[in-house]
Amino acid sequence: MNKVCWPYFDPDFDNLPERIYGPTCRVCIDNERIEDCTVVKVDSVNKQGLHLEMVQVLTDMNLTISKSYISSDGGWFMDVFHVKDENGNKLNDKKVINYIQQAIGTTGEIPGSAMVKTYANKAVFGSENPSEHTAIEMTGTDHPSLFSEISAALADLHCNILEAHAWSHNGRLACVAYVSDQSTDTPIDDPHRLATIEDRLTTVLGGTATTDEQPSPSGTHINPLEAVKTGGFLGGDIGIKTKVERRLHQLMLSVRDFDSPSIGLRSNGDGDDEGGRRRSRSPPVVCIESCDEKGYSIVSVECRDRPRLMFDTVCTLTDMQYVIFHASISSHGGFAFQEYFIRHVDGYALNTEGEKQRVIKCLEAAIERRVCEGVRLELCAANRIGLLSDITRVLRENGLAVVRADVATKGEKSMNAFYVRDVSGNEVDMDFVESMKREMGPIINLAVKYDTRRSSSSSSASSTSPSSPERSRFSFGDMFRSQIGRLSQNFVPIK
Structure with missing residues (x-):
């Protein structure tokens, strides 16, 4: 009987690349080098989208990125981030530091990163354990009562x-x-x-259930402006904020919000950013130059600094199928300066003027989406069916439009945060917010984050004119007093 011989493979051969080149992803967190911030350095094997995943991990933890350097060469890259916590301090909590190291991991894979499934050219969130919630995505032409109508339709359904x-x-x-x-x-x-549900919401959005598709800015195909997609489930990790935010960026991009609107709510100047700071009208400046020697396009961004800014720009470039090879990000005096060396995934730089203008407009829109006009209201209430519909209807009936909303359920409580402004373009009189808080104090604790009152002179004029249109129109006390009998038992103080 002939002896069968097999080639011998050393078991250590599989680990040879790591032994030669080191781990595929190394995370170093340095609290000593710089006095006022923590340095997070990541060395990893390169892959498309990994820069965004790194930024997403830090953004999920509400960390502020004050500086960043990105450099990739061949199949390897290095990311350096200067970060601070929500209070502007270095990261001294060992649990936070350990989480960053574990989240970024030793292989370059981000645990719990968003899964996306595609149905008929529409992406919907998915999960390995589709057991808790049904996801619904909606896009449409905005008008002052649209979010209220969506909430009412879901309650009716x-x-x-x-x-x-x-x-x-x-x-x-x-x-x-x-x-x-x-x-x-x-x-x-x-x-x-x-x-x-899809048909009802499509009717609310003013669209039709089946229409032809049209090309998107990234070259793929999207559904028309008014669209609804149901299906897909999200498990217990739906609270990871940036997963939803990336999808909202994608949806906004698909309905071309970077184009000037012909109808709906328009931006009329000042607004507030997510960090609670008043923003004067200072639009972002985006420029694109060519680096012919290396075959890159250089994208430069200058704008007012705010939380989550780097996530928004990196997210947009990634979703538009551009690869970031090098980048430098810094902030000083309330302004942010970003520079990206990019190519399209096909390996080419931005060659045409039309492509450059599209990238400029999309980045400008991505930066502006998170900057909201109006006042931020936070309400905590005992959760019940139809609560969101009731609250948004009260706002709508009193001439206030919801321009942004974040609603979450924690146990038996519903946490609601709304950015609202007057549909006529006037500012909400903050004196009446205080009046409403005093009247509703025993049953509701309403947090008002941003003060958008007019100048002191106009405020004084308003306070001395009880019959002025603004005073009678924007009485939050009157707004909720008419609903107090029905809603009072549902509100609980924020703890």
């Missing part, structure tokens, strides 16, 4: 809204909502019921 996020920009609205069945508190998976 016996959907319990567990989480919802909506952005309004340039006459467009994008919304992602997570719902369950009202009676069973389980995901809605019946195809006929999902079709009914």
Whole structure:
């Protein structure tokens, strides 16, 4: 009998690349080099989108990135981030430091990164454990009462809204909502019921259920402006904020919110950013130059600094199928300066003027989406079916438009945050916010984050004119007093 011989493979051979080149992803966190911030350095094997995943991990933790350097050469890259916590301090909590190291990992794979499934050229969130919530995505032409109408429609369809996020920009609205069945508190998976929800919401958005597709800025195909997509489930990690925010960026991009609106709500100047700072009208400046020697396009961005800015720009470039090879980001005196050396995934730089203008407009829109006009209201209430519909209806009936919303359910409480402004373009009189807080104090603790009152002179004039239109129009006390009998038992103080 002939002896069968097999080639010998050393078991250590599989680990040879790591032994030669080191781990595929190394994370170093340095608290000693710089006095006022923590340095996070990541060395990893390169892949498309990994820069965004690194930024997403830091953004998820509400860390501020004051400086960053990105450099990739061949199949390897290095990212350096200068970060601070929400209070502007270095990262001294060992749990936070350990989480960053674990989240970025030793292989370059980000645990829990968003899964995306595609149905008919529409992406919907998915999960390995589709057991808790049904995801609904909506895009449409915005108008002052649209978010209120969406909330009312979902309540009429016996959907319990567990989480919802909506952005309004340039006459467009994008919304992602997570719902369950009202009676069973389980995901809605019946195809006929999902079709009914889709048809109803499509009607609210003013669109049609089946229409031709049109090309998107990234070269793919998208559904028309008014569109609804149901299906897909999200498990217990839906609270990871940037997953939803990236999807909202994608939805806004798909409905071309970077184009000037012909109808709907327009931006009329000043606004507030997510960090609570008043923003004067200072639009971002985006320029694109060519680096012919290396075959890169150089994208330069100058704008007012704010939280999550780097995520928004990197997210947009990544979703438009551009690869970031090198980058330098810094902030000083309230302004941010960003420079990206990019190529398209096909390996080419931006060669045509039309492509350059498209990238410029999309980046400008991505920066502006998060900057909201008006006043931020935060309400905490005992959760019940139809609560969101009731609150948004009260705002709508009193001439206030919701330009952005973040709604989440924590246990038996519903946490609601709205940016609201007057549909006529006037500013909300903050004196009446204080009046309403005094009147509703025993039953509701309303947090008002941003003061957008007029100049002191106009405020004084308003206070001495009880019959002025602004005073009578924007009385938050009157707004909620008419609803107090029905809503009072549902509100609880914020703890």
